[in-house]
Amino acid sequence: MSAPAALAVPPSEPLLAPPPMSPQRLARITGAMYLVLVGLGMMGPLTLESLLAPGDAAATADNLAASWTTFGLSLVAWVVIVVVDVAISVTLYLLLAPTGRGWSLLAAAFRLVYSTALAALLAQLFTAHRLLAPASEAGSRSEQQALAALETFSAGFLVALVFFGVHLVLLGALLRRSGYVPGVLGWLLVAAGVGYIVDSLASLLVDGYGGYVAAILLTPAVLGEVGLTLWLLIKGVATRR
Numbered sequence: 001m002s003a004p005a006a007l008a009v010p011p012s013e014p015l016l017a018p019p020p021m022s023p024q025r026l027a028r029i030t031g032a033m034y035l036v037l038v039g040l041g042m043m044g045p046l047t048l049e050s051l052l053a054p055g056d057a058a059a060t061a062d063n064l065a066a067s068w069t070t071f072g073l074s075l076v077a078w079v080v081i082v083v084v085d086v087a088i089s090v091t092l093y094l095l096l097a098p099t100g101r102g103w104s105l106l107a108a109a110f111r112l113v114y115s116t117a118l119a120a121l122l123a124q125l126f127t128a129h130r131l132l133a134p135a136s137e138a139g140s141r142s143e144q145q146a147l148a149a150l151e152t153f154s155a156g157f158l159v160a161l162v163f164f165g166v167h168l169v170l171l172g173a174l175l176r177r178s179g180y181v182p183g184v185l186g187w188l189l190v191a192a193g194v195g196y197i198v199d200s201l202a203s204l205l206v207d208g209y210g211g212y213v214a215a216i217l218l219t220p221a222v223l224g225e226v227g228l229t230l231w232l233l234i235k236g237v238a239t240r241r
Contacts, residue, residue: 003222021094023095023129023180023236023237023239024236024237024239025209026091026094026095027095027180027232027236027237028233028236029091030088030091030092030095030231030232031173031228031229031230031231031232031233032233033084033087033091034088034225034228034229034232035229035233036080036084037081037085037088038225038226039086040080040081040084041081043073043074043077044074044077044081045157046132046231047067047071047074047077048074048153048154050063050065050067051064051067051071052150052151052154054151055147056147057140057143057144057146057147058140058143059136060143060146060147060150061081061132061142061143061146061147064128064132064146067133071129072129073108073127075122075125075129078118078122078125079122081118082115082118082119082122083142085111085114085115085118086112086115088111089108089112089115089173090108092104092107092108092111092171092185093107093108095180095237096171096174096175096178098178098228099174099177099178100174100177102241103170103173103174104174106170106220107167107170107171107174110164110166110167110170111115111163111164111165111167113160113163114160114164114167117156117159117160117163118157118160119159120156121152121153121157122153124149124150124152124153124156124163125149125150125153127145127146127149128146128147128149128150128153131143131145131146131149132146155204158201158203158204159200159204161196161199161200162196162197162200162201164193164196165192165193165194165195165196165197165200166193167193168189168190168192168193168196168221168224169189169190169193169194170193171189171193172185172186172187172188172189172190172193172224173186173190174219174226175189178237179238180237180238180239181228181231181232181235181237181238185224185227185228185231188220188223188224188227189220189224189225189228189232190227191220191224192218192220192221192223192224194219195218195219195220196217196218196221198217199214199217199218202214223239
């Protein structure tokens with residue numbers, strides 16, 4: 001039996017779909033999420049760097065015991081960072097797809113690979129947290145295992161940052177092509193991506209690397225990402241006529 005005419009949907013009238021989000025709204029949402037990353041990104045990595053004593057399990061355990069609450073909060077910050085990063089991958093793709101769908105998808109894919117790797121590496125941090133919990137039995141074996149977990153996370157995070165660097169190179173190129181933001185921000189993001197790639201690989205492969213060279217390589221990352229955050233929040237994007 002055929003459906004009543006009153007209930008039938010005319011083939012020429014498609015079902016209503018929500019209107020697409022405007023570039024300005026996407027820009028504001030992305031800027032707000034970037035602001036969250038700027039805040040939490042300082043807490044998570046800097047906390048871990050301050051507590052980790054490479055090669056010294058006892059000193060690392062003492063540092064964690066003295067800053068137990070801070071270490072726990074940094075774990076929560078890392079989880080939120082992963083969630084926000086995934087969301088930014090989506091909003092950046094939606095914002096930049098009109099500029100080049102294929103390249104925008106590739107940029108989003110590299111950021112998602114970074115986020116996935118970071119999410120998997122967080123298991124190492126939670127393992128160290130469990131091994132060195134005040135209620136657990138303290139011992140040299142637990143300290144060594146915790147130190148190994150923390151160092152595995154640090155090395156894996158550097159590898160993940162290589163993928164993030166590639167994402168920034170593509171993002172900077174897409175932003176320059178789109179005309180959404182000043183061209184200097186696009187170039188800063190390209191330089192930031194190159195800096196992340198070189199800095200991460202050098203940290204993994206070169207003994208004694210760091211100091212002024214690392215600071216110089218990572219300066220464009222600070223300027224580019226913070227600059228993009230503020231521009232998206234305050235100015236939004238300049239849409240072409």
